[in-house]
Amino acid sequence: MSSVVRTRVRGSRRIAGDWLLTLPLSVFFLAFVAVPLALLAAISLHNDAAMTHAGLHQYARFFSDSYNRGILWSTLGLGVWTTASCIVLGYPVAWLYVSSSAHWRRPLLLCILLPLLTSSVVRTFAWVVILGNEGLVNQVLAALGLIGSPVKLLYTPAAVVLSLAQIELPLMVLPLATALSAIDPRLSEASHALGASPWRTWWRVTLPLSVPGLLSGTLLVFTGAVSAFVVQTLVGGGQLMYMPFYIYQQAIQSQDYPFAAAIAMILLVSILVMVTLLNYGGRKTKGFIHG
Amino acid sequence: MSKIDLDRRRIVQALGALGAVGLPLSGVIGNAYAAESLAATTFPGAWEESHRKILLPAFRKATGQSATLTASQAVDTLTKLTGARANPPFDVVMMDEGPYLIGVSQGLFEPMPTSKVPNLADLPAKFIDPKGLGAYTSGQVYGIAYNTEKIKQAPTSWNDLLKPQFKGRVGLVGLDSTLGLVWMVALAKMLGGDEAHMDPAFDFIRRLMPNVGAVAANPGALGTLFQQGQIDISCHYINNVESLKAKGVPVALARPASNWGLVRSTMNIVKNTKMADLAAAYINTALSAEVQQQMTAAPYFVAPTNTKVPFGGALAQIAQSSSELESFVQVDWAKLNPLRAGYIDRFNREVKV
Amino acid sequence: MANVAAARGARAAGMSFRVTMSLIGGVGVLLLMLPTLIVLVTSFTSGYSLKFPPPGFSLRWYEALVFDSPEIIDALTLSLKLAALATAIATVLAVGAAVALARRRSLAARVLDSFFMAPLTVPSLALGLGILVLFNLESAGLSFYSLLAGHIALCAPYILYTTSASYAQLDPALLDSSLCLGASPMRTFRRVVLPALWPGIASGAFIAFMNSFDNVALSLFLSDARSEVLPIRLWHIIEDSLDVRAAAASGVLILVTLVSMLIMERVAGLSRQFR
Numbered sequence: 001m002s003s004v005v006r007t008r009v010r011g012s013r014r015i016a017g018d019w020l021l022t023l024p025l026s027v028f029f030l031a032f033v034a035v036p037l038a039l040l041a042a043i044s045l046h047n048d049a050a051m052t053h054a055g056l057h058q059y060a061r062f063f064s065d066s067y068n069r070g071i072l073w074s075t076l077g078l079g080v081w082t083t084a085s086c087i088v089l090g091y092p093v094a095w096l097y098v099s100s101s102a103h104w105r106r107p108l109l110l111c112i113l114l115p116l117l118t119s120s121v122v123r124t125f126a127w128v129v130i131l132g133n134e135g136l137v138n139q140v141l142a143a144l145g146l147i148g149s150p151v152k153l154l155y156t157p158a159a160v161v162l163s164l165a166q167i168e169l170p171l172m173v174l175p176l177a178t179a180l181s182a183i184d185p186r187l188s189e190a191s192h193a194l195g196a197s198p199w200r201t202w203w204r205v206t207l208p209l210s211v212p213g214l215l216s217g218t219l220l221v222f223t224g225a226v227s228a229f230v231v232q233t234l235v236g237g238g239q240l241m242y243m244p245f246y247i248y249q250q251a252i253q254s255q256d257y258p259f260a261a262a263i264a265m266i267l268l269v270s271i272l273v274m275v276t277l278l279n280y281g282g283r284k285t286k287g288f289i290h291g
Numbered sequence: 292m293s294k295i296d297l298d299r300r301r302i303v304q305a306l307g308a309l310g311a312v313g314l315p316l317s318g319v320i321g322n323a324y325a326a327e328s329l330a331a332t333t334f335p336g337a338w339e340e341s342h343r344k345i346l347l348p349a350f351r352k353a354t355g356q357s358a359t360l361t362a363s364q365a366v367d368t369l370t371k372l373t374g375a376r377a378n379p380p381f382d383v384v385m386m387d388e389g390p391y392l393i394g395v396s397q398g399l400f401e402p403m404p405t406s407k408v409p410n411l412a413d414l415p416a417k418f419i420d421p422k423g424l425g426a427y428t429s430g431q432v433y434g435i436a437y438n439t440e441k442i443k444q445a446p447t448s449w450n451d452l453l454k455p456q457f458k459g460r461v462g463l464v465g466l467d468s469t470l471g472l473v474w475m476v477a478l479a480k481m482l483g484g485d486e487a488h489m490d491p492a493f494d495f496i497r498r499l500m501p502n503v504g505a506v507a508a509n510p511g512a513l514g515t516l517f518q519q520g521q522i523d524i525s526c527h528y529i530n531n532v533e534s535l536k537a538k539g540v541p542v543a544l545a546r547p548a549s550n551w552g553l554v555r556s557t558m559n560i561v562k563n564t565k566m567a568d569l570a571a572a573y574i575n576t577a578l579s580a581e582v583q584q585q586m587t588a589a590p591y592f593v594a595p596t597n598t599k600v601p602f603g604g605a606l607a608q609i610a611q612s613s614s615e616l617e618s619f620v621q622v623d624w625a626k627l628n629p630l631r632a633g634y635i636d637r638f639n640r641e642v643k644v
Numbered sequence: 645m646a647n648v649a650a651a652r653g654a655r656a657a658g659m660s661f662r663v664t665m666s667l668i669g670g671v672g673v674l675l676l677m678l679p680t681l682i683v684l685v686t687s688f689t690s691g692y693s694l695k696f697p698p699p700g701f702s703l704r705w706y707e708a709l710v711f712d713s714p715e716i717i718d719a720l721t722l723s724l725k726l727a728a729l730a731t732a733i734a735t736v737l738a739v740g741a742a743v744a745l746a747r748r749r750s751l752a753a754r755v756l757d758s759f760f761m762a763p764l765t766v767p768s769l770a771l772g773l774g775i776l777v778l779f780n781l782e783s784a785g786l787s788f789y790s791l792l793a794g795h796i797a798l799c800a801p802y803i804l805y806t807t808s809a810s811y812a813q814l815d816p817a818l819l820d821s822s823l824c825l826g827a828s829p830m831r832t833f834r835r836v837v838l839p840a841l842w843p844g845i846a847s848g849a850f851i852a853f854m855n856s857f858d859n860v861a862l863s864l865f866l867s868d869a870r871s872e873v874l875p876i877r878l879w880h881i882i883e884d885s886l887d888v889r890a891a892a893a894s895g896v897l898i899l900v901t902l903v904s905m906l907i908m909e910r911v912a913g914l915s916r917q918f919r
Contacts, residue, residue, distance in 0.1 A: 021740035022756060025800060028737055032793045033762055036774025043777060067640050089672040096669035108673070109915045110905065115676050117851070117901050119858045121875040122894040125882050126679030129686060129694045129891075133520040136682065136696050152459060154521060155505050166675050173672075198661035219765075227767035229861050230879065238465055238506030239642060244769050248864060251773055252370060253467060254632070261777070264770040275765060330870045335884040360715070361870055362880060371869040378785050380869030511884030518693055518886050538692040 037268075044261035051258060058262035075226055075243040076270060078160060082225035083172075083218050085165035090172035090217060097177045116170040124234045127163040128154065131235070155237030163235045164225045171224060172217035179213020180206070211285045215278045223271050243267045328357045329569045330381045334556075335362040336511025337534035338385075341591045350576045356569060364509050365390035365556075366467050372399045372561060379561045383570040387469035389624040389631070391425060391557045400424040400559040407571035410578035413597045415613075425559035428577045429586065430594030430616055432609050433470060433552045436527035438517065440541040448548040449478055452524060453498060461502040462516050462525030466638040470510045473554055474526040475634070476627065477620045481549040486626040489634060496641055506642055517542050528554075529609065533590035551609065553594075553619035680898055687895035689888060705892035713889055719877035720893075726873065727856040730792055731849050734799035739845055742807035743837065747816070757808075764801045771797065772865035779866075786868040794862040799852035803845065806917050810844025811837075846912035854901065 047057035062068045097108050115123060130136045133150035141147045153159050183206060191201040229244040236242065243263060251260035329350075333342045339362045350358055363371065365387040371380055372394070386394060394400055402423035405411060411419055411426060418427035435446045441460075446452070452461050464471040475492045482491035504522045507513040514531045516522045518540050532544045558577055560570040576582055583595035587606045594606065594616055602612055610616050682696055687705060689698030709716060741760060745753050763771060772794055779790045814837065822832040863873045872880075874893075881890040908914040 019744060021744040025737040025741040025760060025804075026756065029760060029762075029797065029800070032775060032778075032797045033766075033771065034759075036771060036778050037766070039777045039781070040770060040774040067643070070643075089668065089675065092665045092667075092669035093672035093676075095665045096673065099665075106909075106915060110909065111673060111677060113915065114902060114905060115680060117854045117905055118680060119875055119878075119894070119897050119901075121858070121860065121878045121882070122683060122897055123679055125878070125890060125894055126683045128519075128882065129682060129696055130679065132694075134693075134695060135519075139696075150520065152504065152521075154519075166679060169672065169676060198658050202661065223765055223767070227769060227861070229769060229864075230875070234879065234882065238463070238508050238512075239503075241639070241643060244767065244861070247769055247773060251776075251865070253367065255370060255373070257777065260773060264767075264773055267767060268770050271765060271767070335880065340885075359718070359870060361872070362884065363869070374780075375785050375869070377783075380786075508883065515883060515886040540693075 040261045040264055043258050044265045046258040049256045049258060058258050059266070061259065062262055062266060071241050071243060071246055072266065072270070074157070074240070075267070078157070078164065078232070078242065079222045079226040079274075081161045082164040082168060083221045085161060086169050086172040086217070086221045087214070089165065089169060090176050093169070093173045094176035094180050094213075097173070098180045112170045112173050115167070120167060120228070120230050121234075123167050124163060124231045127159070127166070127231075127235055131159050131162075154235065155239065157236075157240060160232055160236045160240065163231050164228055167228070167231060168221040168224045171220040175213040175216035175220070176210060177213075179210040179216075183209045208285075212282060215282045215285075219275060219278050222274055226267070226271060328359050329383065329566055329573060330361065331358045331570075331573060332361050332363045332368050332381050332384045334364060334385060334511075335509055336514055337528070337530040337591065338362075339511075340534060341530065341586060341593065345582055345585045345591075346577055349579070349582050350573055353576050353579075354569065354572050356572075358573060362511075364468055369394055369397075369399070373397060377563060379563055381561055382564040382566045383558060383560055383573045385428075386425070386557045386559060388427075388555050388557065389469060389472065389622070389628055391559065392624050393628055394559065395420070395422075395424055399562055401562040401564070401567065403560055403574060404567065404571050407568055408575045408578065410575050410580075410597065413580065413599050414578065415596070415598060418596045420557075420559075425557045426574060426578060427555050427596045428558045428574070429556050429583070429596060431554045431556065432529045432592070432594065432616075432619065433474070433526055433554065434529065435545045435547050436517065436525055436532045436542055437545060438520075438523040438541055439543050441523045445543070445545045446524065446547075447545065449481060449495075449526075452502065453495075455502075457502045457524055459502065459504045460523040461499060461504055462513055462522030463496075463499075463503055463506045463642065464510060464513045464525070465506060465508055466635045468509045469554055470513075470526065470528060471638070472627070472631065472634070473552055473620075473622050475638070476622045477526075477547075477549065477552050480620060486623050487630065489630075493637060493641060496638070500642070503642070526552075530591045530593055533592055537590040549620065551619045553616055553621050555596075683891055683894045684898055687888070687891035689891070692888065694886060694888060694891060705888045706895070709889050709892040709896070715872075716874070716877060716881075716889065716893055719872050719874040722871055723857050723874040726788075726791060726795055727853045730795035730799050730856050731803075731853045733792075734796045734852060735803050735845060735849050737796070738800045738803040738848075739807055739841070742804050742811060743833070743841075746808050746811040757804075760804050761801050763797050768794075768798060768859060768861040769865070772862040775862075776865045786866060788868070788871070790868070791863060791866045791873075794866045795856045795859065798859060798862060799856050802852040802855065803848035806844045806848030806851070807841055808844075809917065810841045814840050843912040844917070847908065847914045847917045850904070850908045850912070850914065851917075 043051065044058055045054055045056065047053040047055040093112070097105060097112075100108060131153040132138070133152070133154070135154075137153060138147070138150040141151065187205055187209070188201050191205045192198075196204070227244055229248070232240070232242045233245050244267075247260050247263045247267070250256045250263060333339045339360065342360060347358055347360065350356070361381070365385070368381070368384050368386065369390050372384070376399070403411075403426070405423065408426070414426060420426065435449070435451070437446055451457075464474075466472050466475065475489060475496075476486055478495050479485060479489045479492035482495060484491040505516050507516055510528055510531055513522075513525060513527055514535050517525075517535055518538070527544065529544050532542055535542050558574045560567060560574070564570055578597055580597050580599045583593075583597045583600045586593035587595055587600060587602070592606055592609065594602075594610070594613075598613070602610060610619075686694055686696050686698055688701045688703065689695070690700035690702035690704065691698060738760075741756075745757055775790065775794050776786070779786060784790070818836055818840075819832060822836045823829070827835070858875055860875045860879065863876055867873060867876075878890050878893055881887045905914065
């Protein structure tokens with residue numbers, strides 16, 4: 001009797017104590033995540049750099065100018081193209097991972113992890129070396145006799161997409177691999193037994209079942225690509241302007257904080273819209289997968 | 292779990308804990324001492340190189356103190372100073388003439404203690420700020436830089452950049468750098484305009500766009516583009532070009548028909564610095580005949596302001612004397628500064644792919 | 645006859661699937677590894693430029709890195725201090741929260757969890773700008789501590805995520821039996837929960853450390869102007885002078901990442917977090 005009472009008392013003490021454990025992190029995040037983001041929103045609602053009048057001028061200024069709209073458009077486009085490239089490349093790599101024997105899986109996983117953990121500046125640097133006029137790609141093309149003079153690869157939007165795709169690829173492969181390995185192998189066996197070709201099985205059985213992983217990966221790659229300051233600036237060069245560098249330029253170089261905050265908010269909202277769409281898609285397909 | 296595993300885990304845990312505690316502790320202690328050396332700025336690229344090689348060792352010899360050097364374009368340095376007036380991140384800064392005037396108008400600098408900067412006596416009066424807020428430490432020449440392997444015939448005028456054979460091979464530098472700005476003014480002046488009437492220059496840029504291969508963020512980055520073979524011709528400073536030559540890049544500087552361009556730089560003590568005396572000593576070292584003499588030599592070719600330094604050797608190929616420098620294309624910064632922001636914005640829009 | 649043809653056709657289809665997937669997969673893995681390898685090889689060049697393949701091999705740039713680059717060493721030291729401190733503090737903050745939030749399905753818990761994961765989706769630029777504005781408003785000015793604050797916010801989600809995942813794998817029966825046997829919640833935490841969570845915490849801390857070390861966006865906004873973290877210093881070197889020392893520094897970073905990753909795999913089963 002008394003031991004039961006003791007356990008229950010301990011249990012309720014445990015619950016109260018547990019919530020206390022979240023306090024330090026909550027306080028820290030309130031001060032350094034919630035408040036800054038709220039400040040950003042508040043600052044963006046001022047009409048001038050000196051912040052004397054409130055209003056929506058900064059947003060009107062952004063959207064009324066085709067130069068600004070173009071920057072938003074190309075940044076979002078970057079996200080879309082990078083995500084598409086990562087899907088096309090990511091599925092086969094994930095397939096390779098799940099099809100390989102347990103012996104090969106761990107080294108393969110480490111191969112996928114290493115780029116993720118390596119500095120982004122280092123990986124971007126590699127692309128500057130590879131895509132330059134005197135870089136590897138141009139050298140190979142010249143050696144094969146395909147071109148007479150170097151092709152401008154660096155400082156083009158395609159170069160940015162390519163480097164971003166390579167840098168974000170692990171973030172697509174890992175969720176896909178997890179999703180693919182969670183699929184019951186008997187399903188594809190049944191599909192084969194019923195006469196479907198491997199392509200058809202892939203298309204009609206495996207792919208739909210891997211959609212949660214696909215959505216996860218898309219989310220990670222899209223947000224990563226759109227915010228990738230270093231790659232966009234180093235590989236894009238001085239002529240290509242994207243949202244992240246625009247924010248930096250307006251805040252630090254032009255000292256126009258309200259405008260910079262507005263650009264940051266617009267970027268944030270674009271990402272949130274994408275996240276919401278993907279989450280919605282995820283919820284819709286959950287029913288579809290479990291019938 | 293076997294005993295061995297437990298022990299191994301314990302060791303790794305202990306090491307991890309040690310590292311987690313030790314490293315930050317050393318960081319906290321380290322930071323307490325970090326503020327001891329003088330914080331100075333320089334420009335990125337060949338400037339940083341020359342200052343590290345020549346100025347810092349000379350400063351050390353003269354005062355026994357070390358200085359930390361941060362590479363920062365003049366306009367970026369200005370921004371950093373205005374962002375933290377009460378507790379400035381730098382003690383002594385290097386400025387281009389335009390940003391220097393802006394800094395003076397914004398009250399960012401403090402007067403140099405003239406007793407601590409005896410070398411001021413060797414400077415012509417016009418190279419010292421009337422209120423003692425800084426001194427001109429160097430002059431820099433710019434012209435047409437070109438890749439000697441790919442362009443056999445040396446260009447003779449800025450108009451040569453428009454030639455169709457240079458399609459995709461011309462380099463530009465952003466207008467937030469001094470080089471970009473002074474070059475635009477030089478173009479305007481060549482085409483009949485001036486600091487307040489830059490339409491001819493923007494027109495030129497518009498016509499130049501099919502030839503533009505890349506736009507660099509700063510003069511240092513412009514040099515990198517030559518090095519990688521991304522561009523073969525552009526405007527550039529002589530010190531950056533010579534520095535590239537020393538690294539084996541086949542590049543040379545040609546004199547445009549409209550004449551060389553000249554840009555002067557200053558050094559200033561930042562207001563509210565805690566090391567005013569040391570900052571003054573730094574400027575004194577930069578103004579000294581020995582340092583300025585070394586800077587005139589290859590590969591830096593920095594024009595001196597100290598009257599005791601002769602225009603000999605390599606620099607003589609460009610100019611024989613200080614008065615000859617005066618004839619080079621210069622910029623009236625008082626006229627240009629108010630219009631700068633508008634020009635930068637206009638340039639960014641023109642140049643976007 | 646038709647059956648044989650059909651069987652052959654099926655085999656061909658099967659082969660074409662495997663061949664295509666293996667080919668593209670192989671290209672993908674190659675693409676993942678190639679740039680890193682190229683930087684590594686280029687760092688051993690004997691020449692002044694970053695041509696690949698290098699004209700000759702030498703250790704000169706590594707020597708220059710160690711002996712002639714005080715500004716790079718300073719940046720490296722700063723980055724290490726920052727990442728270590730940020731990870732340590734974030735670990736203390738996040739582990740508690742992970743234990744508290746794990747296994748709770750209430751709305752409050754899920755909202756709190758999403759809130760703590762926010763720095764993973766919010767671009768660190770936006771966060772950096774926001775914290776910069778906060779410090780400016782408080783007239784606090786930028787310093788090591790403004791940078792540290794941003795980096796702790798960046799590190800916490802990773803540790804929270806891996807620790808929660810580890811906790812979720814913990815058999816609740818173990819906790820119940822510990823409590824039933826008379827151990828206080830504190831003792832249960834120390835002797836049962838923490839040792840089981842240790843691989844998760846360590847993996848999360850490792851990933852957080854690497855991310856903090858690598859972060860550019862936060863540092864651009866929040867570091868005081870005279871100190872530069874390593875990625876930013878490297879960026880300036882790459883953009884402004886294409887100095888081969890950047891390749892040497894990159895080579896060192898790659899090797900250190902590789903070695904520490906292998907160590908973490910051995911000691912804490914890093915890859916398990918991703919499987």
